[in-house]
Amino acid sequence: MRSRFASRGPGGFGLLPVRSTRLPSLSGRLLVTNEAGEFALLTEAEHAALLDGTLPRGTAAYDALLARHMIHEGQVAVPLRLLATKLRTKKAFVLEGPSLHIMVPTLRCDHSCGYCQVSRRRMDEAGYDMSPTHALAAVDRILESPAKALTVEFQGGEPLLAFDVIQRVTEEVTRRAAGRSVTFSMTSTLHHLTPEIAAFLRDHAFQLSASIDGPAAVHDSNRPVPGGNSLAKTLQGVALAREVLGPANVAAITTVTRSGLEQPEAMVNALVSLGFRSLFLRSVSPFGFAVRSARRTGYDMAAFLAFYERALRRILELNRGGLAVEEAYAAVLLRHMLTPFHSGYLDLRSPAGAGLGVLVYDHDGSVYASDEGRMLGATGDPTFRLGAVTEPLAQLMASAAMETLARGGVAEEQPGCRDCALVPWCGSDPVHHHATAGDVAADRLSSDFCQRHMGLFDLLLGLLEHGDAATRDVLLSWATRRWGTDGAPLA
């Protein structure tokens, strides 16, 4: 049993677990966080007095630390109990099991994007669609997962090229998941959306993400398609989807390539003028063919962060002018920073989402821990292949791949993250670190994942600290809206 009394230092208080980090935006102050992600900002002098145990009782800094259970006054039972409750709340996802099930109905795609993450196949190549047997086995696995709320997401390739698979899986899950909450979603170019398909998606309450990389000049050069005009064709699909499914169910997902990097404001303006109110600005990820084509599409993380900051400031300006637009990734990070809850976003959590929260069913009947793991598989590295879709879930969960993930999946134990004050808000991406640095537990000094998150958290903290009241209100409203288990905001 824990003791009710704990020893105290010279100032009459004792330390509870905290981490502190210096960040550029905090103008000389330090960020101090507890395990549950509550934070306080301290001056260097206050921080030194905290570590010496000499911070004077009753000062503002002292009470800020005491109220956030970062220090105690001798009785630790209640602070520890409250901390434990907060940690349980923040990490409630741990008990859920896989809740996001990603299906790859086909690898075929008519686009040939330079950064394509999935090693796509040409339209007419045979043997790259998921077989009915595998599709039905995937449904078995999905329903075996204990999660109360399930999300089934279709990706590709271009998933609409195998609509029959989508239809079969959707109907089968709907029929057999009686009483459970299931959300269907799809990321697509929407080039192949027809009124009949749209009606089916509407009937099953699909949420759609359209890949849109910016204004036509940027999008069409990123996404070559026979006959050209990729953006125009996607926008036709968007218009149809909005009409049939409702505008709130169609979001934009934007991959920022080097050509998009130059004009962040123009990128935001373009997406907003196309009617999107939820944007998601992603950097190119170093997977699949993207690594090989890095010279053409890639850039360093500092350049992405500079782009992102300008884009975010433009979005905030639009909000202050009365137009409610959000950047979905900022919303995820803010929810982690400003609320007792997790966003549910699977790519930023600890323990990692890969395998524990997400399963990916590839067209060929393989099951992977994440989409990135699947891409590694496609390029010859089977580290994150859990097994075949025909194996029971328990067996997949006991695979060597899951052991590897467990070793690198807990951010609080990784070199670098272990001592980083951002770790309660951040996450661990073992698949990424395996791919980029050769080990799931690689240290974070050289990690672009770390650089990106350090930069983003620093940017948001700076806006929260130095921004005007209207800016803070907008950021708070993103953090406190309701979220689904896949990290997607609920309308």
Place this chain on the structure above:
Amino acid sequence: MSLPLHTLAQVEGLGPTPKLLKLLALPEALATELPLNRVAVDLRHPSSGKVLLAALAAADFGAAFGTIDHVPEAREAGLPLIHSLRRGDVAGSGDVVRVESSPGRVGIVHRRGANANTLLLTERCNSLCVMCSQPPRDEDDSWRLAEALDVIPLLDHDIEVLGITGGEPTLLGEGLGRLLEVVRERLPSTRLHILTNGRLFSDPGLVRTVSAGVDAVTWGIPLYAEVARVHDDVVQASGAFDETLEGIHNLAEAGHDVEIRFVAHAMSLPRLPALAEFIWRNLPFSGHVALMGLEPMGYARKNRDRLWVDPADAAATVADAAIYLARRGMPVSIYNVPLCLLPRQAWPLARQSISDWKQDYAAECEGCAVRTACCGFFISADATWRGQRIRPLSAAEMSEASA
């Protein structure tokens, strides 16, 4: 204005011990399922017509409320009679009344249709809050529980909310759980609102005794600061902050609904911004947060020097905290703060919170455009408590604001 809760009366034939009765007009009295010896038939209106008191006595009715003209017939029939109430309107049909013989007195235990009905279970308490409006008394008052158990069957079934206060009701120990069981059985659709400091619920054993309260009770538990030092100072009991937090967690983990309550005064107000964050971070499961203006009664009057803040300043800080919590999706209300002191943005959170019988308006409220939506003041809040900034709002201002 509000009715008093007692009046003098002539009481005949009731015997020396006070009696709890349900007062019902004749048609309802004839249809009731209550034991008739618990029912007093209200014959005070001429429209009651001619009723044979002997028949009422034969039916075993407990008493009649009548006029002096009924005296001979009641004596003849052996039916206890209450008449000549000094204020006849104090007791009305549907009320539960306590009738005492000498001196003859009628007290209202429960008024039908009142906006707040409460049972006071004890005047004892294990804390001693600096602003307590009903200072505790350390006397054996276990008769109160017995009386409450006696009253519950007489209450209307459609009462939405029944309040239970003290003192500190958890000092009844297992008696509280027994009372909850009786309420659930007799008044299955009534919600209970129980005010407690929650300290004794730091014992999970006591939480188990109130399991009948799950899905029926809201436990209203005060927190006055985000750190123990200040909270314990306000409630004048060391260790109280920790015990209350343990209690809240024990209740919540057992499935109970908890409301957090805060009273604004000079000691607590400076802590409110940090307390709001503390609640959001540690108690996001709270069903409701109530931020309240001070009732200037009891110790609050005695400790005025330590407690008084200009209500306008208190209102501004309370509004900020309420908006802070509301923005984060927490159900929050502002009680006992008049609308003219609150920023317009906080109005949707303000409630008409003061019980009819202790509520009043100030002279300034004459002609105020929002009077009917405003909580006004506690009768006990004279001009020295109300501050200088009460001002009636004009209809023109209102339409400007909504335009």
